[in-house]
Amino acid sequence: MGSNMAEAHPVGFQWVVEARERGAKVIHADPRFTRTSAIADLHVPIRAGSDIAFLGGIVNYILQNGREFREYVQAYTNARTIVSDDFRDTEDLDGIFSGLDREGRAYDRGSWQYKGMEVQPAGGGEFTVEKAEGEQAHGAHGGELSEGEPPYEDPTLEDPRCVFQLLKKHYARYTPEMVERICGVPREASLEVAESLCENSGRERTSAFVYSVGWTQHSVGVQYIRTAAIIQLLLGNIGRPGGGIMALRGHASIQGSTDIPTLFNILPGYLPMPQAEAESSLDAYVDSNASPTGFWGNTRAYLVSFLKAWWGEAARYENEFCFDYLPRIDPDHSHYRTVVDMEDNKLEGYFVMGENPAVGSANAKLQRLALAKLKWLVVRDLVEIETATFWMDAPEIETGELATEEIGTEVFLMPAASHTEKDGSFTNTQRLLQWHHKAVEPEDDCRSELWFMYHLGRRVREKLAGSERERDRPILDLTWEYPTVGPDEEPDAEAVLAEIGGFDAEDEPLHDYLPLRDDGSTACGCWIYAGCYADRVNQTARRVPGREQSWVAPEWAWAWPMNRRILYNRASADPEGRPWSERKRYVWWDAEAGRWTGEDIPDFVADMAPDYVPEEGATAQRGLRGDEPFIMQGDGRAWLFAPSGIVDGPLPAHYEPHESPFENPLYAQQANPVREEYRRPDNPYNPTFPEPGWDVYPYVMTTYRLTEHHTAGGMSRTLPFLAELQPEFFCEVSPELAAERGLEHRGWATIVSSRTAIEARVLVTGRIKPLAIGDRVVHQVGLPYHWGHRGITTGDSANDLFPFALDPNVHIQEVKAATCDIRPGRRPRGPALPEFVARVRREAEER
């Protein structure tokens, strides 16, 4: 769900095909019938933006029919934990949870806690309500229990305030009839999906979910994934072979750029970026982010080792290991906030590397207008992308909204080397680091990112050399000595990998993260990557063929952490340490040897017996019991109910997208009450149901990718062999919608929202079905988002139509569901375009 894996990840999809050949049932729930649906056993058309309702229906099916994996749920989840008496569910408050500050658009999460204790997220600390504009939940993997085990529990799961009963009550209204009414999925189909999942889960079988940005790019996107996590936990599909939730990433190594983040709010290894005031010292930081129990109990060791990797000799006990050198956040510097700041003249310069926001971002028009406010812009890419040329050929030049002679932005376009022209690693969705070797030298001035950043840093350091200013110390004290090779002085990528993988006090590469210390004796650039350069061998470059090793294939590349292939795999054994079944045996307790063993590297303290009970005051991993597999959580259990770490609710609830032609039949609360909005004239919103004028934009639009092109198109629209395969921007509509709007197959259509209007060729296809939603029909318009105004194949950008309306946890844009109108014919040109868009907007306002 939320993924068109065959088209966007065709190479990975071979394994789905393989699994199907071996008897797996493949189900694809998606608004469109895609190349993925073509190979699936069952395709379920669903209204874009309604997945939580669909998944909630599955949760309800499991709970109403007692289909949960009872022993797993009782032992390994927080199902038995009693929740605070102050907590009020959406059931009690008609669609909102207790603690909502409507004006501040934030929840005070105090009442979501376990009864009798406070829980805080660890390894992803969050802001208080007062700082709610920021967030931290990305990578929040743990919970801090201030006093050990939750004090109130009901192992029978009968207490009405235990998580299990709250969950059951919460999802009781997600009936097959309700799913049908919200999603447009006939009840027979949703029941078939639910039953298929139940049949294929339990001791003997496991099922997996695959999702991509079809789930994340919503104003309630994180909760989509949470709902899937609840299903997988109830069915016992986490930590076991064949189970799990696969997050397919949008580019090579997007996983890597989260682990070693390009994000503003986390440091490598999901360590939170320190907050400006609350975390002014190392102690304060550790206090608010470490957890007494579980592996986040070692937060101080992870952070200090990281600081040693960055600042080496300069990082000493006396100066808190240069903790003060780290930037602080206050609070939000995410992508869309930055664009708005740019437009409001709060930003002077901007680096764009491996991204084409002038095409790929929501409301890309605002993005382009904002670029014109910069003093300088650095773009590094393989080709001259739209983001680099906005000043001369942005669509706004034609409409008169920008004038080249009035744009002061100085643009530096730096040619980039491609992946075949440089060494490096990709980290994929399975946390697998795979090394790629340079095959050819980059041409002319093309250089790797590593070259660019290293030499930029080197030059800045040279300019600052001898500076006495304290503010220059963080740059001057950096460990910036990397060996370089060749006439271009390319830094040795393996040296960087080694620094990430870490060293012990004797300067020997680490084998794993367990030896990391908080006394400055160890250095490690990213604690979860510790060991990727063990024995001075690039572990990520290993390519032992599958037939020459065990089926888990531990010698193919290297997986974080510790080369484990399945996380939380202690859960593949029962509480006593025996495999749940022979068929699904993976990791188990060897009583004789006194160790965990199995097919994979156990994700548990190696010698902690299943019957281990921590002594009073035991900390970190030794503070958890031997039958608690979820070792990153303070309570060692997986969270069906999330008392912290998520800013928009401890349980997922269906909300309509920010722009929707339908009401939310589940609750009075229409949309996510804490979604991020930017209400400003350059980011207007369509009226949403039932506001007057909603019917001016009566259709649902959704964006997606095609196999033939890559994301914002810089790497594919410029290549003739790819361009000819998808030579023009098109929209997909059903025959019924075509008839309703007079759209001609192969003709042109104009798609309009409050932001702008774009034109596309019309592809009428039965692969898009109108869906019955209550007593109405919804038509969906499919828009591949690859096009821009440069390259061999050019066209309008689908993302221009979408607003800044964001998920509050991770600030991601809602481009998988919004509203629009579609009309036959081409769009107006020049200044007539914004006039047309304004006219349609007025039409809506006047209704």
Place this chain on the structure above:
Amino acid sequence: MSAHLIATPSAATYGEEAKPRKGFFTDTSVCIGCKACEVACKEWNHVPPDPQGFSGSSLDNSGELGANRWRHVAFIEQKVSVGIEEAAPESFVEEAARQNLVEEGLDPHSDEDGFRWLMSSDVCKHCTEAGCLDACPTGALFRTEFGTVVVQPDICNGCGYCVVSCPFGVIDQRKGDGRVWKCTMCYDRLKDDMEPAGAQACPTDSIQYGDLEELRERAARRVERLHERGRGEARLYGDSEDDGVGGFGAFFLLLDEPETYRLPADPVVPTRRSPEVWAAALGAAAALIGGVAASFLGRRP
């Protein structure tokens, strides 16, 4: 001579260089329509770009095989079901049909609940009895030591006889060049013991390359397996030496009639008809000669 022997490079032709006959088995039941084969083929063989614009024919914008396209993935959309009869006004559907908005092959009125999207990567069949090869007067087309059929561009004179002799319409003259071009099964790669580019690029092994004998056995097992799993529509196309071209070197597993994929149901190599053609011609000539002779006879002074 059996058809099989015709395409198997004989020791007399290649001596010790003769290799087992190589082929493609394209299993369309696992094709995901990614077109990696189309791109890999063009990249490896330097086949020129051939932009044709937006076709509106499902996701296929490259049309068919030709001089500038040696692999082509067909997309066939079938059996659309509206499935919302009670909610969608029937008029929508009728209106769509009336305006011819529905693509060829789609049946919006089908009551069957389901939708099928067939995909298939087409390629030169490297026939056992290759019409193109038979027609080539210059020897530009030849049978390789792998049993494949290849054009030598430095010999081809562009006469075009082969073009009309291919029962599949595969071989084609390049505009502005005049010579004919088609799939070589990556002859250069085969010589280096490498898999052809299209097969190597295929992520799901829909395109399988190998010894033809082995591929045929594999394909037979595959069809059997699909039938066991209730997919009775699976059938092989071009695997039999008894067909009109003596069997394909590149054959297919299809999920519908060949015509659905725009492939001829019963291809016959034109030279099979040669004896009939010659017989007819000889008969006519004899009659003509007889008539002429008779006229002379009649004029005996």
